[in-house]
Each structure stands twice: as C-alpha cells, then as structure tokens.
Amino acid sequence: MMWKFTLFVLLLFYGRCLPAQDTTDLWKKARLNPNLGRHKFIELKLHGGTHLYTGDELKNALNDGYKSLELRMGWQSTGEKEWQRVFNYPSYGIGFYTGDIGNPTILGNPSGVYGFFYAPFHRRKRNHFEAGLSLGITYDLNPYDSTTNPLNDAIGSKLDAYVNFGITGVLKVSNSFDFLYGIDLTHFSNGRTHTPNLGLNMAGLNIGVRYHYNTIRGIVKQQIDPTYEAARRPTFITTQVPPLQRYHEISLYGAFGVVQASSDEKLEAFYGTASLILGYDYRFSHKSSVGIGLDGFYDGSLGWTYQKRYGEVRPSDKMLMGTHLAYVLNIKRFQVRAEVGTYVWKRDNEKGDYFMRLAIRYNIAKYGFLQLGLKTVNGAASDWIEWGGGGKVRW
Structure with missing residues (x-):
C-alpha cells in the first residue's frame, strides 16, 4: 500500500492528471490502510554503571564508573514481511552516543555511531521487553603511548569497535510516548590491530523516553486531507508464519x-x-x-x-x-x-x-x-x- 500512496501523491502534486473523482476515490482507499506511511521513533537514553576491568594500571582512572547519553532514530516494522512476524515485529535504526568513561586525560572523551536492532518479547498491553544489539564505531579515545599516556593498557587506538547488548523494558505512557528502562553491557575493542588491547567492558542501567511519529502526518494534513490523523503506531499484521522447510x-x-x-x-x-x-x-x-x-x-x-x-x-x-x-x-x-x-x-x-x-x-x-x-x-x-x-x- 505504501507504493500506491506514493504514486498517488506524485500524481496529485506534479501531474494533476487524474480527474477529481478518481483522486478522491484513490485517497479513500488509501486511508483505509491502518499502516499508511512510515512508523518511526526518536529515543533518548541515559546510561550509568561500572567497569568490568581486568588490568592494573587503570583502576584509579575507572573508579567513578561511566556515564553516557544516546540518541537513536528507529523504524518500527508492521509484520508485512514474514521475517518481521518471526521476530515479533522488531525495530531497527541508527544511533549516536557520547560518554564519560573515566579520567578524560587518560581515556579521552569518546563518542560513537552505530546501527541497532531490537527484538521484542513478552508483549503485554502496556509493557513489553526488547533484546537489543548495537554495532558501530567509537572515536575520540586517547590511546596508549609509552611516553605521554603509559597508564592506558586497555585502549591502543583512537578508533575502536563499539558493541552493546541490552534488555530494555518499554512502558507505554501515551499514544506518542514510551518510558524505557533496562540493563546493558558495552564493549570497546580494536581487535588487536593496535596494542595494548585489553578493551573496556561496561555494565550498567539505563532509562529513557521514546517518541513515536508517522512521517506522512504533516504532508497529508497540509496538502491532502486536513481531517486525517495518521497512526503513530502500527497495527501489527498477524498472518500466520508458514512452516520452514529445513x-x-x-x-x-x-x-x-x-x-x-x-x-x-x-x-x-x-x-x-x-x-x-x-x-x-x-x-x-x-x-x-x-x-x-x-x-x-x-x-x-x-x-x-x-x-x-x-x-x-x-x-x-x-x-x-x-x-x-x-x-x-x-x-x-x-x-x-x-x-x-x-x-x-x-x-x-x-x-x-x-x-x-x-x-x-x-x-x-x-x-x-x-x-x-x-x-x-x-x-x-x-x-x-x-x-x-x-x-x-x-x-
């Protein structure tokens, strides 16, 4: 249905080639789709926790744990594809984070970009949980140097891989907002492309908020139908998944x-x-x-x-x-x-x-x-x- 609606908008704005009755009928048919548009969300999270450090030199630099801020933009699936129903209507997207992981003189002021994937489970009417995986890069680290930074035995390069695993609880507050809470584990490493490379492992808690929106809402109300309210959240398609041929x-x-x-x-x-x-x-x-x-x-x-x-x-x-x-x-x-x-x-x-x-x-x-x-x-x-x-x- 999305491609049909897109075609309709193009014809309406650039061609004006359909009769008025035809465009009206097409719009009436399009708006019957509860998943018209694209369902997205913006997510803000605050993290805090402790280091799981196995070395010796950085113990004092890591005493205060870590704190970080994440901003994510995600796409919510509807179940239109078979694999989306298999994974209980997952979401996925891109994110940015910045953090204080310890003494900045020794460790730097890292930030990062990554892609993420959420697989929901234990769905209830107002609350569910999501298993999340994020993979990307983190930069602006202060690496080991035998002369200027000899204490950093965990990080050997300015650019490292970023890996995050987490379990997030999602509590529906309103049609637009969710409250988020969870636990996660974050890992920095460069895979021994530079040494030393003990890496950093951080375990902690997080809280946040998620805002849902539909990308067609504004253009439809302004240009097509001022009475139309695009659904912020999808109506999940529940067609049964066929058996797998092993x-x-x-x-x-x-x-x-x-x-x-x-x-x-x-x-x-x-x-x-x-x-x-x-x-x-x-x-x-x-x-x-x-x-x-x-x-x-x-x-x-x-x-x-x-x-x-x-x-x-x-x-x-x-x-x-x-x-x-x-x-x-x-x-x-x-x-x-x-x-x-x-x-x-x-x-x-x-x-x-x-x-x-x-x-x-x-x-x-x-x-x-x-x-x-x-x-x-x-x-x-x-x-x-x-x-x-x-x-x-x-x-």
Whole structure:
C-alpha cells in the first residue's frame, strides 16, 4: 500500500492528471490502510554503571564508573514481511552516543555511531521487553603511548569497535510516548590491530523516553486531507508464519586481518593474519541454525614471539588448526554467528586452550556471503578481526 500512496501523491502534486473523482476515490482507499506511511521513533537514553576491568594500571582512572547519553532514530516494522512476524515485529535504526568513561586525560572523551536492532518479547498491553544489539564505531579515545599516556593498557587506538547488548523494558505512557528502562553491557575493542588491547567492558542501567511519529502526518494534513490523523503506531499484521522447510548448508569462508605485536615489545610492526573455515549448518527453525566446522589459522605475529622464545621459527609455527560448534541467529539476509572452538594442532599454549568467534554474515543471493568477525583467545580477549567472505551450497 505504501507504493500506491506514493504514486498517488506524485500524481496529485506534479501531474494533476487524474480527474477529481478518481483522486478522491484513490485517497479513500488509501486511508483505509491502518499502516499508511512510515512508523518511526526518536529515543533518548541515559546510561550509568561500572567497569568490568581486568588490568592494573587503570583502576584509579575507572573508579567513578561511566556515564553516557544516546540518541537513536528507529523504524518500527508492521509484520508485512514474514521475517518481521518471526521476530515479533522488531525495530531497527541508527544511533549516536557520547560518554564519560573515566579520567578524560587518560581515556579521552569518546563518542560513537552505530546501527541497532531490537527484538521484542513478552508483549503485554502496556509493557513489553526488547533484546537489543548495537554495532558501530567509537572515536575520540586517547590511546596508549609509552611516553605521554603509559597508564592506558586497555585502549591502543583512537578508533575502536563499539558493541552493546541490552534488555530494555518499554512502558507505554501515551499514544506518542514510551518510558524505557533496562540493563546493558558495552564493549570497546580494536581487535588487536593496535596494542595494548585489553578493551573496556561496561555494565550498567539505563532509562529513557521514546517518541513515536508517522512521517506522512504533516504532508497529508497540509496538502491532502486536513481531517486525517495518521497512526503513530502500527497495527501489527498477524498472518500466520508458514512452516520452514529445513535445510543443510556447507560453506567455505576465507578471511584476513592485521595485528600488532605486544606493546611490551616496543615494536610498531604489523603482521598479517588469515582464517580458512569449512563449516556445516543445519537450519531447524525460522530463527535458528546450529553448526560445526574445521578452522585453519595463520598469525604472522607468532614469528616474533617464537623467535624470541625458542630462537628459531618454522613456517608451520605460525599456523593453528581447530574445530568449533556454532549457533546462528538468522535475520532476513543477515546472520549473527556465535562460535566456540578448541585447537587440535598448535606449537604451544600461546593461543590458549579455546577460542570464540562473534561474526555478522550477509548473504549475497544464493551461493555467496560476506562476513565480519572477531576471533578471541580463551574467551573475551581479542585475537584479531576477520574480514572476508565465501561461498555455500544448500540442500
């Protein structure tokens, strides 16, 4: 219906080529659609909490916790698409934040931009909850410098990745406003592209307000029908989601990355990394897949490490092999992949006993994909960022 209304407006303003009776009839039909227009919202949030810091040098700088302000603009889905009904009418959009994360002389005054996705659950008449994921970049950090900023053992670059997970309660106050309350976890990291890179993890509470509006409200009242009130909130389409045809999928994924040696070595050299993964996934529901895979890794920085430790380096010393288990959340063309694995071959315990991968995959047509991921060491410590893509076969 939205494209029909858009066509109607274009004809009305630029052509004036339809008879008056036709335009009147078309408008009468268009306004019967309860989801005419585009339902959006503006959201303002205040955050506060504490640092989950595992280092030593920044303890005093982080004593007062963190505070931040976020401004978000979102689009509310109606259930018109099948995947929107699967995820209980999600919303998505873009956001900006600025914060005080501690001593600004040491840590800087970070701000950031990101995209976000809310998946609602436990819907009630006036209150529901949303699981939220935000991914973007944060900038204006004050990175480690051995001379001017030696205490910052958490951040090695001015530009870092921004990741936020949260659970938000949404209380409907009026047709236009919601009151928001929730908990969240925020992570800053550059994926060891610069060192040191302990990263910053912040856990806390947030409150806010959300304002709903419809983008056609003003133009319709001014130019077409002054009596028309566009709905600020959508009427959800409740057509039943058809059963999923389950399937199997094999993929081959290749990626590269760049890392810096430990800042303790006083080196500024950068080293290449590579990943090659053969994976198998089984799609068992509209939302979820599970999988297994074989992983091959190359880390050029191990050459420096092993040369210093053993006095000699073989080409195979920079390589590792592993295997992983995966859970995959499928959102239209996107996948959020969470994988945990262990090594089956390595020279020593430099890379720990297990690794994790958090990745975003975008499926291109039927046989290809692009993927951006973060590989870790023994849990949350960043190893490197994987930039890559691959192909897949489904049956």
